[in-house]
Amino acid sequence: MDDASLKALLEHLPVFWWEVDETRRALPGRLPEEARRRSASEGRRYAAFADLVDLAPAAAFIRDSEGRYLWANHAYAHLYGTVPEELVGKYIEDFDEPAEADRFRTLDQEILDRGTPVRHTLGYRRPDGSAGRAVGHRFPVRENARTCVAGIYVDVTEHLRATVQWQEAQENLQALRDHSGLPCALLSASGRVVEASAAAADLFQVSPHDLVGRRAHTLLADEPDLDRLHHRWNSLIARRTRRVETSAVLVDAQGLQRRAQLHLTTIGHAAARARHVWAVVTHQSLAHEAHATLTAAQVRILSLLAEGSSNGDIATSLHLSRQTVDYHLSRLRHLLGAATRPALVARAYVLGILAPRAWPPRSATAAHPLSTV
CATH class of the missing domain: 3.30.450.20 (PAS domain)
Known part of the structure; x- marks a missing residue:
């Protein structure tokens, strides 16, 4: 040559x-x-x-x-x-x-x-x-x-094949996002909504266009569980864990609240810190006006009530007086707008206070399946 x-x-x-x-x-x-x-x-x-x-x-x-x-x-x-x-x-x-x-x-x-x-x-x-x-x-x-x-x-055969596979995966993901009926959103590491399904927009009573760009914390109610959620979010972004199942109280455009079960999953493995997180809502309670935060004792009383315990049984289990239990139940009926014991149990479930798929009944915010609070 x-x-x-x-x-x-x-x-x-x-x-x-x-x-x-x-x-x-x-x-x-x-x-x-x-x-x-x-x-x-x-x-x-x-x-x-x-x-x-x-x-x-x-x-x-x-x-x-x-x-x-x-x-x-x-x-x-x-x-x-x-x-x-x-x-x-x-x-x-x-x-x-x-x-x-x-x-x-x-x-x-x-x-x-x-x-x-x-x-x-x-x-x-x-x-x-x-x-x-x-x-x-x-x-x-x-x-x-x-x-x-x-x-x-x-x-470029392998590159083109990988590109086609990536495009197909994107199309499948978009179809799942748009047609599964599940409220889901892609969040940036800073917690900003990058993509959102129509179901997620309906959940917050806004259009998908208005939901994109919002900071996630503006969609959550200010409650004690937020600190734990923030800590778990940081673990996701730092890649100390890849997925988290938790709950949070969501607030829609009308100011109504509902407790939702959230599944958070990081995207990709290349970077030292996750850049995106998929958030999927799998269960949600009935939308309701905000009410005072229940104490751990009140949630425990509701779980025992849902199990079928009498006031006397509840008092014995929690080492409380009968009068104290009666007071808490009266207070709960007022807070949750329920006139009877069955209505109180029903409201506890539809408002997301009690976990919908757990027996014995337990708090929806419990960190462990066997937790009672």
Whole structure:
């Protein structure tokens, strides 16, 4: 391969390269020696570049106008399951099917006729029989005083396949988000809504457009559980955990509250800190006006009431007097707007105070399945 062909290949090589040529002042009587040194230096430099091209990951070749290989690097020979020495001196038809060979000859002739480089995407048959895609340049070069065709291509088959799979995953995720009926939202690490489903917008009584961009904390009621939720959120972002199941009280545009079961899951693994979190609401209580926060004792009384315990049984279980239990039940009926014991239990469930899928009954905010508060 002569220097002109090598330079042409290097110009289209998909890696960074450069050359440095120091300008020396010619001294009288020493020009021939300086020229010899520079010639030897350039010879070493181009030899190094030739090795670079030969071992580059991009597939490169040079063919004459007859379709005969004059040179090929290892990456190109690997496409045919052989080595460069087996390619040189042979023709396109020796390695490609007739239809493929005719197409490649046509491309070569186009380059020779135009005399200018062409960048294009090329389809080919891989050694395993599957279809492959490569992108690169094909251009004219001078080789042994003849105009030949050179090409450098990068196989993008796996990249394209990964891109298609990513697009399909995105479409599936969007379909799940938009049509599952589950309120869900994609949150940034700072807690801002990036995407939201129609069901999530309905939950907060706003349009999806108005929900996107909101800070998540503005959608939550100010309650004691917020500190625990904030701590678990930080664990997610710091990747100390990948998913969290918790609960929170959501506030819609009308000021109504509802307790919701939240599933939080981080996206991706590459960065040291998570950049996005999917939040999915799996269960939600009935929307209601805000009421005073219940004490742990009051929630425990509700759970025992839901289990079927009498006032006396509740007093014994909690080591309280009967009068204290009667007072708490009266207070609970007032706070929750329930006139009877069955109504009080029903309200405790629909307002999200008691966990809907737990027996014995327990608090919906309990940190552990066996917790009672």
